[in-house]
Each structure stands twice: as structure tokens, then as C-alpha cells.
Amino acid sequence: MIDPQSVAFDFDGVVADTMRLFIKIARNVHRVKNLTYDGFTCYDLLECTDLDEATLTDIVDRIQDGRYTDPLEPIPGAANVLQRLGDQYGPVVLITARPHAKPVEDWLQQILRLDRNKFEVVPTGSFDNKTKALTLREISFFVEDRLETCYQVQDIGVVPVVFSQPWNNEPHPFKRVASWPELDSMIKWPDTLPEKER
Ligand SMILES: [Mg+2]
Incomplete structure (x- = not known):
């Protein structure tokens, strides 16, 4: 207990539910449309997605700074x-x-x-x-x-x-x-x- x-x-x-926001930002800002929640099978997204480093960093920064319009x-x-x-x-x-x-x-x-x-x-x-x-x-x-x-x-x-x-x-x-x-x-x-x- x-x-x-x-x-x-x-x-x-x-x-x-941060990764669902991640998917929305990827889609709406970066036009990356192939991400799925169940596809995040490892913590390092460079490893388990085909995102490039600049895109990944941009999405993470937006989340950390609170710069997004989709809801978290x-x-x-x-x-x-x-x-x-x-x-x-x-x-x-x-x-x-x-x-x-x-x-x-x-x-x-x-x-x-x-x-x-x-x-x-x-x-x-x-x-x-x-x-x-x-x-x-x-x-x-x-x-x-x-x-x-x-x-x-x-x-x-x-x-x-x-x-x-x-x-x-x-x-x-x-x-x-x-x-x-x-x-x-x-x-x-x-x-x-x-x-x-x-
Ligand atoms: Mg965590």
C-alpha cells in the first residue's frame, strides 16, 4: 500500500496526457501525421519514431513553454x-x-x-x-x-x-x-x- x-x-x-498533445502539435504545426500513441514504444522518440531531431526538439520546447493551442x-x-x-x-x-x-x-x-x-x-x-x-x-x-x-x-x-x-x-x-x-x-x-x- x-x-x-x-x-x-x-x-x-x-x-x-502529454503524448497526445505531442501528437497534435506534430500534426498541426509540423504536418507529421503518422504518429500514433501506441507507436511510442520507447522513451527516446528519435529511436521509435521517424521524427528528426529539430522537429522533436521544437515540439518538446513548445510543450515545456506552454506554447500550444491544442488542449493538454x-x-x-x-x-x-x-x-x-x-x-x-x-x-x-x-x-x-x-x-x-x-x-x-x-x-x-x-x-x-x-x-x-x-x-x-x-x-x-x-x-x-x-x-x-x-x-x-x-x-x-x-x-x-x-x-x-x-x-x-x-x-x-x-x-x-x-x-x-x-x-x-x-x-x-x-x-x-x-x-x-x-x-x-x-x-x-x-x-x-x-x-x-x-
Ligand atoms: Mg513522465
Whole structure:
């Protein structure tokens, strides 16, 4: 069971359906029409798509800077769980490798309708710095969609929980969740404790 007081979340691919926005930007800005969600079978898109580096960088930059007109949708069920965590346990920690917090903070307020004081966004600027952020905040569980990061997280004694995506669909030793309702069912909410432990 996941301790609700000590869990943190990645943002892209866990809370936000970023790769569907990626496909829309590729189509509408770059006229790349052959990308499919299930075709993203690895994390490095240069490897598993035929995108060139300049196009890939442009799309990633647009997403990170918030420069897009298509909506960035939430992953279904994320809002409810984050809301509940924020209400019951104070700011929910989101640790992202993105370089800027602002577009993520705005999105959490506008799209997920979370109060500004109910979440903290930590932009580490790199995947490798996520472990440092986890240690500083004494987090024990981290929900993440990038397997390489899960291995790093495990190395520092934090329990990674893999949020299933086409790009992490390979054998690994970690707990895996397919959806937010499933994640919700793994959280040790106070009202899910047996009678005598309440
Ligand atoms: Mg991610």
C-alpha cells in the first residue's frame, strides 16, 4: 500500500496526457501525421519514431513553454486523487524533469482545479536530479512513467510505481498501475484502514 503522506508524482505521462498533445502539435504545426500513441514504444522518440531531431526538439520546447493551442488533457482520474491528497495531507509534490514550473502550476490550477496551496511543483531540469528532489522531501513512493528513472529512484531507497504507458511496456521489477483508479486503490487512505487501526 502507498503511504499518502509520502508519495510524489511525475507530471508528464502520469498526471497530464502529454503524448497526445505531442501528437497534435506534430500534426498541426509540423504536418507529421503518422504518429500514433501506441507507436511510442520507447522513451527516446528519435529511436521509435521517424521524427528528426529539430522537429522533436521544437515540439518538446513548445510543450515545456506552454506554447500550444491544442488542449493538454489530464489523465482520467488524476484530478480526484490529487485533490483528495492535497486536501488531506497538504501540498501534493510533483517532481518533473521540465525546466520551468509555471506552465505546470497554471495547468494544475486551470485544468485540474487544484488550489494553489495544495500542490508543489519541483522542476528539476533533468531526469537525474529527480532523486535529489525526492530525498530532500523525504518521499517514499514515486509514481513515474520512465523506467530508467524508476531504477534510479529504487537505488536511493524510494519505491517506484510505474504508470503504464506504451513506452514502459517491457519487463521490470516494479509495481505497475494501469490507471488512476487502480493507483487510488493502492493508497492507504485513512478510511480504508481496518476498524481497529482507525
Ligand atoms: Mg513522465
